[in-house]
Amino acid sequence: MVVPSLERWVSSRVALIGDSAHAMSPHITAGASLGVEDVGVLRGKLSPDADLTTALKEYEADRLITRWTIVKAAPSDGYQGVYQVAQARAAQEQ
Numbered sequence: 001m002v003v004p005s006l007e008r009w010v011s012s013r014v015a016l017i018g019d020s021a022h023a024m025s026p027h028i029t030a031g032a033s034l035g036v037e038d039v040g041v042l043r044g045k046l047s048p049d050a051d052l053t054t055a056l057k058e059y060e061a062d063r064l065i066t067r068w069t070i071v072k073a074a075p076s077d078g079y080q081g082v083y084q085v086a087q088a089r090a091a092q093e094q
Contacts, residue, residue, distance in 0.1 A: 009063070010056040015042060022067045028074040038063055 009021040018035030041062055045055040 005067070008060065010060045012053050013056075015056045015059060017042065022063070024067075024071065025074075028070065030070050030074075034067070034070070037066070 006016070006021065009016045015021075017038035019031050021038065022034065024031055024034075038059075042055075042059045045059045045062075046052075047055075
């Protein structure tokens with residue numbers, strides 16, 4: 001299952017975060033954690049002196065890189081791929 005990506009996540013005064021910005025296939029299992037990270041990154045970009053439009057564009061640029069890194073690293077064969085990765089990691093730890 002491939003979830004199509006959005007071309008942009010921000011406009012001049014509005015930013016999408018979490019699954020509304022970067023929904024992913026369930027087998028990637030990163031949706032909740034990425035949403036929490038989005039809030040932290042956005043909070044770090046905003047300050048009383050910050051230009052809102054610039055801050056939102058910086059947030060989007062930072063998070064797009066993270067989103068694509070995770071999507072590329074995720075197994076393409078769904079739950080079975082996640083299970084195989086987990087088994088391989090468990091074997092390495094023994």
